[in-house]
Amino acid sequence: MEKRRIQIFDTTLRDGEQVPGAQLNTKKKLKIAKQLEVLGVDIIEAGFPASSPGDYKSVHDICKSIKNPIICALSRAVKKDIEIAASSLKYAKRSRIHTGIGTSDCHIRYKFNSTPEKIMSIAIEAVKYAKKFVEDVEFYAEDAGRTKNDFLAKICENVIKNGATVINIPDTTGACLPEEYGEKIHFLKENVKGIHKIVLSTHCHNDLGLATANSLKGIINGAQQVECTINGIGERAGNTSLEEIVMIIKQNKYLNLYTNINTQLITPTSHLVSKCTGIKVQVNKAIVGVNAFSHSSGIHQDGIIKKKETYEYINPKDVGIEKSLIILTARSGRAALYYRYKKLGYFLNKTSLKLIYSIFLKYADKQQKEITDKELKKILKNSNLHKKEIKILNHSRNRKIINVF
Known part of the structure; x- marks a missing residue:
């Protein structure tokens, strides 16, 4: 049986930078982006351009310097955000806009003071609008981990119909157990029309220490992309660790999976990110901690x-x-x-x-x-x-x- 390739979507420069005290300037972001390219990541999420002029410049400059990976820019499901993201990606060899909205009952009711029907409409319009600027549009269903599967399936199906090429299923609060998250991915693969035409992505947070386990269950159940960060950095307890998920795939042959990551560059990349962010790696961190070997x-x-x-x-x-x-x-x-x-x-x-x-x-x-x-x-x-x-x-x-x- 032929091995299945898992795409590595690195969000160190966007979600990873959100860890307190780790704000990166354009020079450091560019340095890390170049290292990520050499490392072999498939997609670099370079930033959230609408968030600040500095982040816009970082994405803009990275697009000029990076040749191989897709450069991705985050936006909310807001037209102005999408326009700014598209502008920042002007010089990218391959570009992607990553737009989306919260889909859980908690987000719909308390964050947006809205209804499922309105959220559905906003999601569709955001994807349609992003599609006017780039061919590759990724939709994120924020807090998908706590979103009811039936509604999540409906929103996925509708954004696919309107041009989404990648669907991101974030466990935003790290609330899912591995079996639960895996079953969610499996449900979508079996119940969303057109799901096999797009890339299904995991994006897991580590609040309960399960980010890597949840991502693994996601790809076992059919996800083709993993969103992760170097050293597992990110808001609160961090994100899925790139080095962990990559080495799990490399070491476990029975998974029949592979990535394009040059694993011998993992430790130098870890050191670079730690130096640039000022965030030390815990000594017992898997793969890259000083005590790991x-x-x-x-x-x-x-x-x-x-x-x-x-x-x-x-x-x-x-x-x-x-x-x-x-x-x-x-x-x-x-x-x-x-x-x-x-x-x-x-x-x-x-x-x-x-x-x-x-x-x-x-x-x-x-x-x-x-x-x-x-x-x-x-x-x-x-x-x-x-x-x-x-x-x-x-x-x-x-x-x-x-x-x-």
């Missing part, structure tokens, strides 16, 4: 040293990390200590290792932190070992030399 438990270290696959499901090189790390703490074992000394050029026999390890544990317990190479050398120097018990490896000559010091 670090091992400090003695049991884990022993397994990793013997065979990496014992405790590493992902090859660090696949995401742009040269190698995993053996971190020495008071929880580390003899195997890790031996390994690290060997990396430094010291070969300890069993007697030496036993003595050094006891000294190391006392030192590590006292320091309560990672033990550095400099400290390892200090421990060795102060160990009072018989000088003939330690071999020094001369790496430059690629041969062992026994030194008596």
